Amino acid sequence: MTPPVTAATTDATDPVLDYVRRAIADYPVVPVRTVYTEIAGIPRTITLKLEGHSPWRSVKGRTALSLIRSVADRLTVPGATVIESTSGNLGLALSAICRDLGLRFIAVVDQRQSPVIQKTIEDNGGELDWIKTPDDAATHLQDRLARVRELVRVLPHAVWPNQYENDANWRIHETWTAPELDAQASASAQVLFAGVSTGGTLAGLSRYFRRARPGLRIIGVDVRGSTVFGGVPRPRALTGIGASRRSAFLKPADYDTVLLVEERRAVACCHTLREDTGIAVGGSSGAVLAGALDYLYRHPEVRHVLCLCPDLGDNYAPTVYHPAWLDRIGLPADPGRLRHRTGAACPGFRAHDGQSAPTAPSEEDVPR
């Protein structure tokens, strides 16, 4: 999917910028799927933007291209090494980009990271630098950032794009992800839900939609124990969503409300959605869905919502979709019992055709 970087295809004066330009031009329109449910006895429509159908399997592909573009002038030095703290998806995208550009890449990660993503980063030639924080600590991010700072100090030509503070993170979602979603989703949508970690996706979406569709309510979703919006950190099991620091990008004007959901409910939503529609999403998307169900329960006037789903379930076969992992976080593996945890009086989901839907996008999901 990634355009190869060769002498014939690059701009000799600026191979990195040329690469990013081409990758953005070749990026497919990421499909949406619509599912239906009934909450508090009222039919509701939920449009899922399935960013997992991107070339590097998550919304972070867009972020990675933008971050790399922002540091392009420092990447042409021989021996340049890209270093980033990541819970997985950004590392996966950066590892593929660095491989294509012939750059060394080090991902600073913690033990919660999906083994599937770890392997892909290594297959792409990326190096994993593990922090030793215990699995049940609440400070993985702070520890990863400390390690990045140390590596940047000791490694010559280290380049840290810094997804947590670099405005290139949110800007790409304002100029690209948001208009794409706007063109796909019907004008009837009343509320947009997005999860937060750095807050880049939500900030970018909001800054576009506040201007383009001021009537759209924008809701940030986080998990309990995360401190993106303040509070006291608590150990968390899901990766991708949440952080042990405040977002550098989000301002109160960017969202109408913030919803905090229990991680176990997020996981239960993943299972119920997969069981009912065949669509398997990652844990952060499950959190977004759980937040949307809660909101719909309290808002009978809302009939159509949009959910930004950062990735699919394929990365989480050994975690969110594995009975042993479910057991570890105190959830039953039985689908019927998991369904009870979905909550908000949601009887389940139906795909747009009333049938079980395949996870792969169908022709009709891709706008022309």
Ligand SMILES: Cc1ncc(COP(=O)(O)O)c(C=O)c1O
């Ligand atoms: C799976 C997943 N969900 C949600 C997010 C949150 O995105 P952001 O950092 O833009 O807030 C990420 C970011 O890494 C992610 O990987």
